Amino acid sequence: MVLSIEGAGNCLIRSTRCxxxxxxxxxxxxxxxxxxxxxxxxxxRQRLVLRNMxxxxxxxxxxxxxxxxxxxxxxxxxxxxxxxxxNTVGVVNVALQxxxxxxxxxxxxxxxxxxxxxxxxxxxxxAKDARYDNVTRHFNASGxxxxxxxxxxxxxxxxxxxxxxxxxxxxxxxxxxxxxxxxHPRPSYCFPSQFDIPLMDGSEPFLLRLPFFRASAxxxxxxxxxxQFQDMYHELNARPTLGTEKLGANLGDAQLSSLVTSTxxxxxxxxxxxxxxxxxxxxxxxxxxxxxxxxxxxxxxxKSLPPSFYLAIxxxxxxxxxxxxxxxxxxxxxPLHKDVITLKKAYPQLxxxxxxxxxxxxxxxxxxxxxxxxxxxxxxxxLLVASNSGFSRLAAVLSRNVVLAPTLATHPLEGFSNxxxxxxxxxxxxxYVNYATLYHVQLQxxxxxxxxxxAAQVLSKCRSKKHRxxxxx
Numbered sequence: 001m002v003l004s005i006e007g008a009g010n011c012l013i014r015s016t017r018c019x020x021x022x023x024x025x026x027x028x029x030x031x032x033x034x035x036x037x038x039x040x041x042x043x044x045r046q047r048l049v050l051r052n053m054x055x056x057x058x059x060x061x062x063x064x065x066x067x068x069x070x071x072x073x074x075x076x077x078x079x080x081x082x083x084x085x086x087n088t089v090g091v092v093n094v095a096l097q098x099x100x101x102x103x104x105x106x107x108x109x110x111x112x113x114x115x116x117x118x119x120x121x122x123x124x125x126x127a128k129d130a131r132y133d134n135v136t137r138h139f140n141a142s143g144x145x146x147x148x149x150x151x152x153x154x155x156x157x158x159x160x161x162x163x164x165x166x167x168x169x170x171x172x173x174x175x176x177x178x179x180x181x182x183x184h185p186r187p188s189y190c191f192p193s194q195f196d197i198p199l200m201d202g203s204e205p206f207l208l209r210l211p212f213f214r215a216s217a218x219x220x221x222x223x224x225x226x227x228q229f230q231d232m233y234h235e236l237n238a239r240p241t242l243g244t245e246k247l248g249a250n251l252g253d254a255q256l257s258s259l260v261t262s263t264x265x266x267x268x269x270x271x272x273x274x275x276x277x278x279x280x281x282x283x284x285x286x287x288x289x290x291x292x293x294x295x296x297x298x299x300x301x302x303k304s305l306p307p308s309f310y311l312a313i314x315x316x317x318x319x320x321x322x323x324x325x326x327x328x329x330x331x332x333x334x335p336l337h338k339d340v341i342t343l344k345k346a347y348p349q350l351x352x353x354x355x356x357x358x359x360x361x362x363x364x365x366x367x368x369x370x371x372x373x374x375x376x377x378x379x380x381x382x383l384l385v386a387s388n389s390g391f392s393r394l395a396a397v398l399s400r401n402v403v404l405a406p407t408l409a410t411h412p413l414e415g416f417s418n419x420x421x422x423x424x425x426x427x428x429x430x431x432y433v434n435y436a437t438l439y440h441v442q443l444q445x446x447x448x449x450x451x452x453x454x455a456a457q458v459l460s461k462c463r464s465k466k467h468r469x470x471x472x473x
Contacts (some may be wrong), residue, residue, distance in 0.1 A: 016128040045445070072205035074139070075099045076107035077212040079132060081114045085122060085375065087410075088113040089229075090218040092126075092185070095210070096225045098192045107207070108232065109137050116136025121372035126232040139207035146208050148197060150190030150215050160191065168213045168410060173217070181410045184217040191217050220390060220411040222397045233398050235282075282327040283455045284383035285317065287375075288392035291334040296308075303388045307342040309424065312432040313385050313404055314347065320444055325462035329353055329381075331374040331392075353377065382455035383447075386413075388424070402450045404443070418450040 001407045089110055099106035108127035112119050122417050123129055139145040154160035166172035171185040182191070195216075200206045210216070222229065233288035233456070287310060289305045305419045318326075328350045330340055335352040344350050353373070378384050386392040386405035393411040396403045396419060405413055406424030413419045420442050422435055451459065 041239065065386075071100070071200040071202055072179055073104045073200065074107055074135070074205055074207045075102075075104040076132065076136065076207060076209050077109045077282045078209065078214055079109040079112065080213045081112040082213050082218070083113065084115040084391065084408075085111070085118060085371070086220065086394050087183070087218065087393055088213075089391070090220045091216060092214050092344045093220070093222060093229075094192055094218050094226055095212045096228060100224060100228070104208070105205075105267075107132055109213075116371055118371040122375075124236050126236070128155055128236075136209065137208065141415050144204060144206045146198065146200070148195055148208065148210060150188070150194055151196040152194055152408055153188055153190045160194075172410065178221075180219050180221040180412075181220045189215055189217045220393070223412075223415060226397055227418065230398055230400065233379070234400070237376060237379070279445075281458070283321060283325050283451075283458050284327050284380075284382045285321075285326045285385070286293075286378045286383070287314070287330050287343075288378060288387045288389065289330055289332040289337075289340060289387040290389035290391070291332050291337050291339065292385045305387055305424070305425065307339045308432050309406070310343055310385065311346055313422070314343075316435040316439055317383065317404070317445060318383075319440055320447055321459060322462050323347070323349070325458055326332075329377065331378060343399060348392045374437070400450070402443075402446050418446060 075095065075098065077092065082091050084466045092109065092111070095109075096106050098104070106242055107130055110129040111122040111125040113122065130302070138143060159165055162176050163173040164176055166174040166181050168181065171183060171221065173184045174180070175182065195210050197208065212218075215309045254444060273399060289310065290305070314328075326349075328347055330343060330350055330352050332340060334340070340352070375395055378386075381399070381401065384392070384396060384401040385398055386396045386403060388406060388408050388411075390411050393408070393413060396405055396413055397416075401417065403413075403416075403419040405419060405421055407413075407421050408424070413421060420439060422439055423433070447459075
């Protein structure tokens with residue numbers, strides 16, 4: 001049994017007594033455990049205050065929220081995060097896109113991904129976190145904070161109108177209009193067009209806070225929002241300077257050195273230690289190798305790529321940029337994994353920055369918050385090789401430099417001029433095609449256009465030095 005108060009606007013005009021009766025009935029039914037939708041919301045939230053009843057309900061729309069009122073509207077989300085960094089920002093992406101579509105002023109919520117121990121590592125990522133608290137407190141104090149709920153969610157197992165089941169995953173739905181793949185793991189989740197937004201009158205602005213994290217589907221298509229994310233991120237997050245830390249006794253440096261040396265069968269004085277390199281002396285090449293909890297799975301899963309992919313990509317890069325000019329960093333939380341060892345054998349200069357180590361993986365009592373440091377290093381790298389992980393693909397979205405990445409429908413990077421997408425398909429022998437031949441010209445153009453000025457100067461000097469060396473010989 002469901003009580004609908006869709007006609008409460010007309011009821012209010014005819015009789016205030018009718019409105020009181022409806023509220024009393026709603027309260028009684030809610031106390032008995034019934035869901036009581038009020039203009040698309042559910043009566044389980046006491047923060048839906050009486051003033052919302054004075055706002056005329058908006059007709060439902062499956063395509064776009066219609067809001068003809070001239071009242072200035074600010075939009076924000078609840079602040080709780082979802083999954084890792086990529087999923088959390090994916091939810092914010094949906095909220096920002098809604099704000100841009102309707103010309104709302106957007107208030108970034110704090111970025112607090114609950115997974116991977118990263119809840120407090122991304123403070124002030126796109127905006128000062130304090131601003132969210134200040135803005136919501138201001139609107140709430142003045143009685144102009146409006147909260148709403150989902151309306152008209154689809155029946156379990158049946159995609160809503162305009163969407164089809166995506167073959168890539170059980171909880172993925174493809175938008176028939178633009179091909180965007182949405183994550184929709186719960187039937188109770190709604191799409192932005194299904195949020196019930198009341199009409200608001202007057203010249204004073206309202207803050208509309210919608211439960212994007214608690215109740216919205218999300219996606220990773222940043223076509224319409226990339227510029228805003230980039231601008232906000234780079235305003236608050238300057239390029240970091242390469243560190244000079246050493247592992248030290250706390251992380252068992254001697255033990256690790258012995259292990260890696262025996263594994264590689266080569267002499268390694270300080271394996272995988274951040275080198276003391278001035279930022280301007282080499283070109284920063286960051287390679288993201290997604291392992292972690294995937295390390296026990298087969299290589300050819302959704303997020304994990306085999307070493308052959310990275311070897312093919314590095315061959316392509318070094319066909320244009322001499323390897324001696326590059327500071328090759330592998331960003332991973334499992335630096336002693338056999339895949340990383342394979343890359344190390346091929347490129348001995350490879351190292352894993354200190355901030356990427358997790359002491360827990362090496363039977364020590366030390367834990368290092370490397371997630372945020374790895375992320376910022378990827379975004380600011382002169383050249384980034386992203387993986388199939390949403391973590392590095394988000395870094396690719398924010399990067400303004402050269403990026404190489406495999407194609408991936410769920411996390412699209414098509415249409416971004418500084419990103420070279422390579423086909424991630426393998427042949428029958430599980431080896432990758434010759435990227436150095438197929439993509440040489442495209443990467444050369446990207447390097448000429450998007451390599452930062454400082455890195456371009458390093459490359460020019462490096463090429464000149466190599467040319468003089470060849471002439472001398």
